[in-house]
Amino acid sequence: MAEAQPQGTGPQGTGKAAGGRSAQLAHTGLRPGWTTGACATAASTAAYTALLTGEFPDPVTITLPKGQTPSFALAVEELAPGRTTAMAGVVKDAGDDPDVTHGALVRATVRALPAGSGVVFKAGPGVGTVTRPGLPLDVGEPAINPVPRQLMREHLAEVAARHGGTGAVADVEVEISVDHGEEIARSTWNPRLGILGGLSILGTTGIVVPYSCSAWIDSIRRGVDVARAAGRRHVAGCTGSTSEKVAVALHHLPEDALLDMGDFAGAVLKYIRRHPVERLTICGGFAKLSKLAAGHLDLHSARSQVDKGFLAELARRGGADEALAGAVAEANTGLAALQLCTAAGVPLGDLVAATARDESLAVLRGAPVAVDVICIDRAGMVVGRAEPRGPGEVRQGSPQR
Numbered sequence: 001m002a003e004a005q006p007q008g009t010g011p012q013g014t015g016k017a018a019g020g021r022s023a024q025l026a027h028t029g030l031r032p033g034w035t036t037g038a039c040a041t042a043a044s045t046a047a048y049t050a051l052l053t054g055e056f057p058d059p060v061t062i063t064l065p066k067g068q069t070p071s072f073a074l075a076v077e078e079l080a081p082g083r084t085t086a087m088a089g090v091v092k093d094a095g096d097d098p099d100v101t102h103g104a105l106v107r108a109t110v111r112a113l114p115a116g117s118g119v120v121f122k123a124g125p126g127v128g129t130v131t132r133p134g135l136p137l138d139v140g141e142p143a144i145n146p147v148p149r150q151l152m153r154e155h156l157a158e159v160a161a162r163h164g165g166t167g168a169v170a171d172v173e174v175e176i177s178v179d180h181g182e183e184i185a186r187s188t189w190n191p192r193l194g195i196l197g198g199l200s201i202l203g204t205t206g207i208v209v210p211y212s213c214s215a216w217i218d219s220i221r222r223g224v225d226v227a228r229a230a231g232r233r234h235v236a237g238c239t240g241s242t243s244e245k246v247a248v249a250l251h252h253l254p255e256d257a258l259l260d261m262g263d264f265a266g267a268v269l270k271y272i273r274r275h276p277v278e279r280l281t282i283c284g285g286f287a288k289l290s291k292l293a294a295g296h297l298d299l300h301s302a303r304s305q306v307d308k309g310f311l312a313e314l315a316r317r318g319g320a321d322e323a324l325a326g327a328v329a330e331a332n333t334g335l336a337a338l339q340l341c342t343a344a345g346v347p348l349g350d351l352v353a354a355t356a357r358d359e360s361l362a363v364l365r366g367a368p369v370a371v372d373v374i375c376i377d378r379a380g381m382v383v384g385r386a387e388p389r390g391p392g393e394v395r396q397g398s399p400q401r
Contacts, residue, residue, distance in 0.1 A: 035203025126181020132194025134336025266297025349384025
C-alpha cells in the first residue's frame with residue numbers, strides 16, 4: 001500500500017501559503033491519494049530495477065511532476081529465471097476520494113528489448129485499449145495516458161543510467177495490468193468512450209485530490225475570502241492543475257488569486273455573486289467548459305455530460321455546414337468534435353468560451369464582475385478564448401438564472 005503522505009510534505013504542498021490552491025486543498029481536511037499513473041510508475045521503476053540488478057527496491061520512491069517524492073510498498077514482485085522479465089505491483093490508495101480504483105492492484109511487467117527500441121507500452125489484463133478516435137491516444141494504443149507514459153519513461157531512464165541499461169537508455173517493453181480492471185471499468189465511462197478491455201492509466205500530477213461536495217465548496221469560499229482580504233481584484237477559477245498553469249502564464253496571477261474550482265463552477269459563481277471581485281477568469285478543459293456553456297453548473301461526469309448536439313448547434317453558428325454539424329453531433333468525445341471543427345476552420349473553442357462566459361454572467365445576475373474564459377486541451381494548449389465582459393453585456397438570448 002502506498003504511504004499516506006510523501007516524505008516531508010503533503011501532496012498539496014506545505015500548506016504554508018495564506019491562500020490559493022495549496023491552502024484551499026489543505027482546508028478540505030481530506031486525505032489525498034495516488035493516481036493509477038503514479039502507481040504504474042512506481043511498479044515499473046521497481047520492476048526495471050530488479051531486471052537490471054536482481055533486487056526489487058521496497059519501498060520504491062518516485063518523483064511526481066510537482067516534485068513530491070512518495071514511497072510505495074510493493075504488494076507483489078516476481079523475477080523470472082535469467083532475468084527475462086520482472087514484475088512488481090502496488091495497491092492504489094485513493095485517500096479519502098470515493099475512487100472506483102481504490103484498492104486495485106496495479107502491476108508492471110518489464111521485458112528487455114533490443115537497443116534502440118525505447119520504451120514500448122503494452123496493455124495487460126485489466127487495462128483498456130483505445131478503439132475510437134477523439135482521445136489523446138491513437139486508436140489501437142493501450143489506454144495509458146500521455147503524462148503517465150512520460151513519467152514512466154523518465155523514471156526508467158534514470159534506472160537505466162544508474163544500473164547500466166542498454167547504453168544507459170531504457171529499451172524495454174512495459175506491460176501495465178490491473179487486477180480485476182475489466183470488471184472495475186464497467187463502473188466508468190471507458191466503454192462508452194470506446195476504451196475496451198479495462199481501465200485507463202491516468203493522472204497529470206500523480207495525486208488524487210479527494211472529492212467531497214461540502215468540503216470542496218467550503219474550500220472555494222475560503223479561497224475567495226482570502227483573495228478579497230489580500231486585495232486581489234482578479235481571481236481565476238481553474239478546473240485542475242493544468243488549467244491553473246495556463247491561467248498563471250497568461251495573467252501572471254499570484255497564488256492567493258487562484259481558486260481550485262474543480263467541477264464546482266456554480267459554487268464559484270454563486271459565492272462571487274455575493275462577494276464580488278472586479279474580474280474572474282474561468283480556465284478549464286474544453287469538454288468541461290462546454291458543459292458550463294450548455295448551462296451545467298456541476299461539471300462532474302456523474303452529473304453532467306458533454307452535449308454533442310449542443311456543440312453541433314454552436315458549430316452551425318460558427319459557419320459549419322450540415323455535414324460537419326452532423327459529424328460533430330456524432331463525435332465520440334468533445335475533443336473529437338473540436339478537432340473536426342478546427343480542421344474545417346470553425347472556431348468551436350472560441351464559441352464554447354464565449355457561451356460559457358455569458359452563462360457565467362447570467363449566474364452572476366448583475367454582480368460587478370467581468371468574466372473571461374479560457375478553454376484548453378489535454379496538453380494545456382489554449383483552444384478557445386472569450387475576452388472579458390461585464391454585467392449588462394450578456395448577449396441577447398443568453399439564459400438568465
